[in-house]
Amino acid sequence: MLHLCLTCTVCYWVVHLRPELDFVLCIFPLLSFRLVFFAARRFRGGRNPQPRRTPPSPTYRDRGDTTESFPLDFTAVEENMDNFMTQVKNLAQSLYPCSAQKLDYDMKLHFLENTSVTCNDGTPAGYYMKESRGSRRWLIFLEGGWYCFNKENCDSRYDTMRRLMSSSKWPQTKTGTGILSPLPEENPHWWNANMVFIPYCSSDVWSGASAKTDHSGYAFMGSLIIQEVVKDLLNKGLDNAKVLLLAGSSAGGTGVLLNVDPVAELLEGLGHPGIQVRGLADSGWFLDNKQYRSTDCHDTISCAPTEAIKRGIKYWGSVVPERCRQVHLGEEWNCFFGYRVFPSIKSPVFVVQWLFDEAQLTVDNIHLTGQPVQEGQWRYIQNLGIELRNTLKDVPAMFAPACLSHEVITRNYWIDVQVKGTSLPRALHCWDRSLQDNSRNNKAPPKGCPVHLIDSCPWPHCNPTCPTIRDQFTGQEMNVIQFLMHMGFDVQKMAQQQGMDPSKLLGMLSSGS
Numbered sequence: 001m002l003h004l005c006l007t008c009t010v011c012y013w014v015v016h017l018r019p020e021l022d023f024v025l026c027i028f029p030l031l032s033f034r035l036v037f038f039a040a041r042r043f044r045g046g047r048n049p050q051p052r053r054t055p056p057s058p059t060y061r062d063r064g065d066t067t068e069s070f071p072l073d074f075t076a077v078e079e080n081m082d083n084f085m086t087q088v089k090n091l092a093q094s095l096y097p098c099s100a101q102k103l104d105y106d107m108k109l110h111f112l113e114n115t116s117v118t119c120n121d122g123t124p125a126g127y128y129m130k131e132s133r134g135s136r137r138w139l140i141f142l143e144g145g146w147y148c149f150n151k152e153n154c155d156s157r158y159d160t161m162r163r164l165m166s167s168s169k170w171p172q173t174k175t176g177t178g179i180l181s182p183l184p185e186e187n188p189h190w191w192n193a194n195m196v197f198i199p200y201c202s203s204d205v206w207s208g209a210s211a212k213t214d215h216s217g218y219a220f221m222g223s224l225i226i227q228e229v230v231k232d233l234l235n236k237g238l239d240n241a242k243v244l245l246l247a248g249s250s251a252g253g254t255g256v257l258l259n260v261d262p263v264a265e266l267l268e269g270l271g272h273p274g275i276q277v278r279g280l281a282d283s284g285w286f287l288d289n290k291q292y293r294s295t296d297c298h299d300t301i302s303c304a305p306t307e308a309i310k311r312g313i314k315y316w317g318s319v320v321p322e323r324c325r326q327v328h329l330g331e332e333w334n335c336f337f338g339y340r341v342f343p344s345i346k347s348p349v350f351v352v353q354w355l356f357d358e359a360q361l362t363v364d365n366i367h368l369t370g371q372p373v374q375e376g377q378w379r380y381i382q383n384l385g386i387e388l389r390n391t392l393k394d395v396p397a398m399f400a401p402a403c404l405s406h407e408v409i410t411r412n413y414w415i416d417v418q419v420k421g422t423s424l425p426r427a428l429h430c431w432d433r434s435l436q437d438n439s440r441n442n443k444a445p446p447k448g449c450p451v452h453l454i455d456s457c458p459w460p461h462c463n464p465t466c467p468t469i470r471d472q473f474t475g476q477e478m479n480v481i482q483f484l485m486h487m488g489f490d491v492q493k494m495a496q497q498q499g500m501d502p503s504k505l506l507g508m509l510s511s512g513s
Contacts, residue, residue, distance in 0.1 A: 144250025253284020
């Protein structure tokens with residue numbers, strides 16, 4: 001029964017995600033052929049059809065199990081195929097829960113075989129993995145979590161956020177969410193991939209390659225951890241992979257931009273050039289812009305982005321992609337900023353970025369602490385959206401909603417956010433299809449399948465599918481109008497800027513236009 005349930009589930013989602021594939025050809029070599037006879041009799045009004053003469057069905061033996069093979073005859077349902085397919089899909093959907101209840105969803109902790117590559121404090125680095133036997137697709141996710149750039153603020157980080165610097169208290173299992181979820185209703189395109197989650201314990205934006213010294217007090221081995229995880233996975237099935245998606249959020253998203261080409265080069269150097277390495281960078285496309293209000297560089301929050309990275313790469317012993325390094329010799333800090341490193345990346349990369357990223361606003365000294373923002377801050381926020389759009393315009397594959405948020409691909413609402421009517425999972429599926437078509441020398445993008453999606457509305461949360469906003473003090477949910485008023489939004493002035501009546505503008509905001 002479990003085999004039957006899994007077969008129906010897989011085939012239902014295959015046809016759901018790849019409508020060009022034939023569901024019938026997927027499911028019937030594994031299902032009992034009595035279903036076909038039953039359906040055929042129904043479509044013929046219940047009359048028993050005359051049997052067709054067919055050669056005897058051969059049997060085959062596989063590892064000691066004998067399974068019958070049946071010839072397929074769809075003549076009886078040719079004129080009613082749509083109705084027939086609907087019934088089979090309904091059957092698959094109804095059987096899905098019985099298979100789901102028996103699956104183990106958790107990723108299991110593994111420590112690196114190379115014990116010299118460690119977290120900040122010298123404890124062993126590692127990864128969580130959930131194997132999906134039979135799948136040739138792998139997803140490796142890099143966790144985010146800011147960084148530290150000198151002994152003082154690393155000591156403070158170790159006291160307050162030790163999980164991000166040490167593996168000493170990592171749990172033995174981890175449940176994937178968002179794009180790491182094994183449930184097709186939560187993760188419609190990647191649910192059946194081999195899932196790997198690499199905890200962030202190097203505090204170096206996944207760039208460091210230096211052992212612990214008396215001067216630094218910590219090891220910074222982010223880039224080496226990724227390389228060692230990939231090597232370990234080759235012995236666990238990655239050597240048979242067709243696609244490897246290196247994904248990450250926040251600092252992990254920047255880590256994707258820094259490491260996607262080195263991972264591809266590593267696999268090629270180890271004799272696996274056929275593995276297609278791709279990147280998915282979520283909320284890691286930061287700008288090296290001027291802060292709204294300049295402050296002294298004491299810690300990660302107060303320090304201007306460029307100054308923090310300049311100090312960090314020296315402290316971490318960072319390595320950056322060779323092509324980017326050649327472009328920015330002596331100023332390798334540039335490679336930590338998406339729009340500067342992206343032109344030098346060879347591997348396909350999909351960029352996901354909120355146009356009004358909370359982490360970007362934080363380092364720019366715009367702190368939304370519950371008080372209405374001042375007019376200068378409001379203009380700065382709007383200009384940030386404009387700047388971000390300009391840096392993304394030449395990125396072929398991207399998803400940029402006009403929302404005030406940070407990180408998305410591992411959130412439970414990641415399937416709900418849309419840009420121009422297209423969800424993020426759908427956009428990623430379209431990107432995957434476009435890459436497959438390109439590999440077949442079909443340069444035309446799939447029809448009705450956009451991959452370059454960016455909101456054009458000018459203020460935070462003007463997209464009605466943005467995640468729910470909560471008041472930081474009360475915890476109460478806010479609608480768009482409440483949020484904009486909370487932000488100091490002047491309806492009269494904004495309506496005048498847009499050349500419309502204030503009541504019309506309020507109506508548009510209420511309806512989410």
